[in-house]
Amino acid sequence: MADNKQVDTAQTMSLGMLCGAGAGALWGLVFLAPELARPFTPMQVAIGRYLAYGILSAIMIAPRWKTLRHSIKKKDWEALFWLSLCGNIFYYILLSMAVQKGGIALASLVIGFLPVTVTIIGSRDKGAVSFYALLPSLLFCTAGASCIAWQALAASGAGSHSVSGFFCAVVALVLWTAYAVGNSRCLVRLNSLSVHDWNLLTGIVTGAQAVVLSPVALLSGPFSYGVDQWGRFVAVSCGVAIVASIFGNALWNRMSRLVPLTMTGQMILFETFFALIYGFLWESRWPRPLEVAAFVCITLSVLTCVSVHQKHAARGRRAVNALMENGV
Numbered sequence: 227m228a229d230n231k232q233v234d235t236a237q238t239m240s241l242g243m244l245c246g247a248g249a250g251a252l253w254g255l256v257f258l259a260p261e262l263a264r265p266f267t268p269m270q271v272a273i274g275r276y277l278a279y280g281i282l283s284a285i286m287i288a289p290r291w292k293t294l295r296h297s298i299k300k301k302d303w304e305a306l307f308w309l310s311l312c313g314n315i316f317y318y319i320l321l322s323m324a325v326q327k328g329g330i331a332l333a334s335l336v337i338g339f340l341p342v343t344v345t346i347i348g349s350r351d352k353g354a355v356s357f358y359a360l361l362p363s364l365l366f367c368t369a370g371a372s373c374i375a376w377q378a379l380a381a382s383g384a385g386s387h388s389v390s391g392f393f394c395a396v397v398a399l400v401l402w403t404a405y406a407v408g409n410s411r412c413l414v415r416l417n418s419l420s421v422h423d424w425n426l427l428t429g430i431v432t433g434a435q436a437v438v439l440s441p442v443a444l445l446s447g448p449f450s451y452g453v454d455q456w457g458r459f460v461a462v463s464c465g466v467a468i469v470a471s472i473f474g475n476a477l478w479n480r481m482s483r484l485v486p487l488t489m490t491g492q493m494i495l496f497e498t499f500f501a502l503i504y505g506f507l508w509e510s511r512w513p514r515p516l517e518v519a520a521f522v523c524i525t526l527s528v529l530t531c532v533s534v535h536q537k538h539a540a541r542g543r544r545a546v547n548a549l550m551e552n553g554v
Contacts, residue, residue: 239532242484243493245477250496252474256466257330257501258508260322263462265455266447268322273436273443274463276314279471280433283426286472290423297418298427305412310432313405314471315439320398328391330505331377331517336395338371338498341527343403345492355486355534363492363531370523371498377516406494410482421479429471492531495524 256275263271287294324333342364346357413421451459481493499521506513513521 238484242481242489243532245481245484246493247496249474249477249481250493250498251500252470252477253497254334254500254502254504256318256321256470257325257334258504259462259466260325261330261508263459264326265451266459267443268319268326269439269443269446270459271322271463272315272318273439274459275318275466275471276429276432276436277440278464278467279314279429280436282467282472283429283433287423287426287430294419294423302412302416302419302427303431305408306427306431307435309405309409309412310428310435312401313409314428314432315435317398317401317405320394320401324391324395324398326391327394330501330508332391333395333398334498334501334505335371335520336392336399337402337501338367338495338524339399340402340406340494341367341492341531342371343399344406344494345531347403347407359534360531363527363534366523366527366530367492367495370495370520370527373516373520373523377514377520402494409479413479413482421483422476425472425475425479428475489531492528495528499524 259275260268260271263274266274321333321337324336345360345364413424416424419427478493485493502513502517502521
């Protein structure tokens with residue numbers, strides 16, 4: 227029986243990692259969107275994405291709404307409001323500003339620190355892997371992000387745009403940390419809602435917020451966009467909404483129920499991974515030596531984190547088996 231539990235735990239961890247990697251691959255595309263829609267302001271890019279996300283979510287949840295609404299409590303709506311505002315609207319406005327001012331590499335490297343911030347918070351949870359056990363993983367993560375930071379700042383000459391982009395990315399990191407922790411804890415306590423429904427509800431709330439902010443978004447830029455520019459803007463907004471917000475969020479929420487919070491942070495590294503790859507493809511170049519070193523460090527960070535969690539789970543099982551054998 228103990229062997230079966232060990233296999234189940236390993237399978238759950240593997241499935242969680244696959245979901246995390248899938249979410250990262252899809253979320254990495256959001257770093258390209260501000261470049262693809264560069265004539266538009268960061269606020270317009272964010273509002274366009276979340277208007278599309280809200281409309282798609284409303285259409286998908288409509289057939290089940292009558293039965294679903296009775297399962298949603300007041301505190302769930304409050305959580306959805308703040309998660310949507312911080313983790314979607316404000317986060318993506320600031321991320322878009324960071325990409326347009328500092329470039330994809332600079333924005334992704336700062337967000338790459340998210341595993342450090344989330345893991346530090348998660349290590350305080352009861353029964354979580356200790357902070358000291360996670361130190362090797364955190365050190366690899368920090369080393370990887372530092373390599374990318376060094377390369378990105380050197381390449382940009384650390385000009386004024388690069389510096390302002392860096393600070394925008396730092397604020398986005400703070401907002402994403404709050405979202406990752408809050409969303410993970412909400413999913414743990416929710417029993418009456420599936421991760422898919424939670425994702426769609428997040429889309430509806432975010433879409434409603436986007437509607438309210440639409441007039442501000444329109445006033446944030448000129449009205450001289452051409453038909454081709456508007457066509458690309460709509461295509462990018464809908465594409466990111468479907469690929470990243472619907473499918474990416476669904477994979478992330480699924481992962482959040484399969485792995486502990488301290489490991490949730492490490493899975494964000496896949497987003498950094500893929501964002502950099504997309505950035506290299508966009509810029510039509512190969513990664514530089516420091517960027518290769520960063521990829522290696524990020525991979526080692528994820529692998530050491532998984533190893534620590536597997537050892538922690540094994541010790542927990544041995545402790546439970548020992549208590550059962552002693553008749554406790």
